[in-house]
Amino acid sequence: MAAGLDPLVALWKEWGIQVLVLLSLALQVILLVTAEIRRRKDSGVLRVVVWSAYLMADMTAIYTLGHMLVTSRLPEHELVAFWAPFLLLHLGGQDNITAYSIEDNRLWLRHLQSFVVQVLAAIYVLYESSIFTGGRQSMLGQATILMFVVGVVKYGERVWALKSASSSALSGKNYNSFGRLHFVNPYTTRSWSPAPFLAHDLLSVPKHLLKGPLPLVAFDMKACCSWEDMYNIAENQLxxxxxxxxxxxxxIHTWYGHCIRLTSLAATATALRLLFLGLSDKDGYNRVDVAATYVLLAGAVVLEITSxxxxxxxxxxxxxxxxLARGHTVVSRRLVYLFYPAFLCGHLVRFALPRLGIQIRCWSGTMGQHNWIYMCSHCKDSRSSKIARWMGREDWWNTLVYTSSSVSVSADFRLLLKEQLRGSVGVDEENAEHIQNSRGRAALKKKGLYDDELLAWSVDTELDQSILVWHIATHVYLSWYKAEHGCLPHHAKVTEELSNYMMFLLAARPYMLPDNASRQKYIELCNKVINDLKLKYSSAEDLIMLVRNHGDALGAGRAQPSGNADTIEENADIIIENETFDRASQLSTKLITMETPDTGMLKLINQVWVEMLSYAGYRxxxxxxxRQLSNGGEITTIVVLLVEYLKSDFLEFEKVEQDAELGMP
Known part of the structure; x- marks a missing residue:
């Protein structure tokens, strides 16, 4: 067995270093491509690819640099030392990904320590090599120095970017900085300004919310934007x-950042030119090493041009x-004249690509979906769920398998959000009926239903329990409505999507809810219904009927259901000792019995969900x-930004009735 491995070991010793440096370059290309995709796509497979490439890129470069401490001394591999600066360049990463997760930014000191160690290692490799000795190596030595400087600068830039992303703009400054106001220039918000530019002008708002604190932000009250403009601005700001x-x-987009890009490209191209001159006589170098060197340099030039x-x-x-164009100084105007042709080309490309169906700056634009009723009715008898239960991974497996594909954020949802935000215009932000506080109370009070004890409890209890109760009741109501009227109205689709999305956040992404929201009640309810409920059900329709029957029984003061579903044993008890299930059953019955042509129950349910979403996102x-920005972003973040602009009187609503737009009764 050992003898059979000897050729492989010998092959690795001979060509292993070449494979590693080329793998390091390939990982940089993968990161360049996938990092641009992940900002607008929520995909588990993509996350695994980016995560693997991100970790392997650093590990491969560090391991290879350590391996060079030995191989660079071998006379048959004289060019190996020239590759050390390229590994520093690879450790600097690509411009569009410095961190995989938000936690990586907080580890900038660890990256700083690694930066010092790897630079010293590269210096030692170059010191021990023969690159700087002899006449013919003079040009190769110059190319090495150029690439070493570029690698150190790019690696240091990455560490600085991690540090900048981990700290607030006020960190380490005077205490009175917290009281300073930043005024938005009034004429930057005119209607002719494209959304991407307005998104930049107002970027201090999401920075204050997500990264802050920043100096207090104030707006020019005369400069308002329409709903469509502000929604596009919020999307761009994600x-x-x-x-x-x-x-x-x-x-990058500072004067020294632009200088680094221009000089690094010039230095890399010069190094490639010097390489052709310095390696004209290839007799003294390993042919494979020469080929690998050309690939590394050509790859570096391509990556710099792309950057x-x-x-x-x-x-x-x-x-x-x-x-710069707004500036009144001679320097600013001359800079505009100098770089205008180049940036004009970029401007034309930027506005041409969307017309070809290529979106440049966007987010995932989707909402995850998780239906509790569907999950319970299918996982109970599922063989895979039983195997997962035996392995002690039932909750993880069911959440993964029964979380359906995301749906696009619909125009109906945007109209619902618009209506609810309009309802909070002029309302004090500390008021319980403001959209950031109401959680559905405002919607119930407008209909005169908040006095009902059950309805009031459903929006005043813990948020996680509210989501569970309203989710179950919503789908029971929709099932009844479809059976009663033969079909669901068009706008019922957004009702189902909102309900499934909030349940998705509770089941799969509880970190996107306030700190006091927990999955505990969700797990308890799943356990009771799937394992402890004595009555049998074999489909989602049976479970919905079961909930309705239990609600009827509780309303009549009886402990058993009154329905006659085929798969439900008559007069069997539905006692599972779970308050959430009882309340959800009662709310389901309440929504159905209160349905009248004048009530507009479907619209009420939508309003409750939008207010609950706004409350959860803001807290x-x-x-x-x-954290979620690295996985395509969430609609809750857009909602939070719009609520903040609403509080700043920056939103302008036209005088149009929402019901007419949405077609609701």
């Missing part, structure tokens, strides 16, 4: 905040040009919003 937390964007073009076409650069931890 992508901009991704740049702030997970990329080098804020460093420069991305910076030129970015909305950050276009915003800088607008800022979610800022770190959680920032």
């Amino acid at each position: 992508s901009l905040m991704y740049d702030v937390f997970y990329s080098k964007a804020e460093l 420069l073009l991305r910076a030129m076409c970015s909305s950050w650069s276009l915003q800088q040009m607008i800022t 979610c931890r800022p770190d959680s919003h920032a």
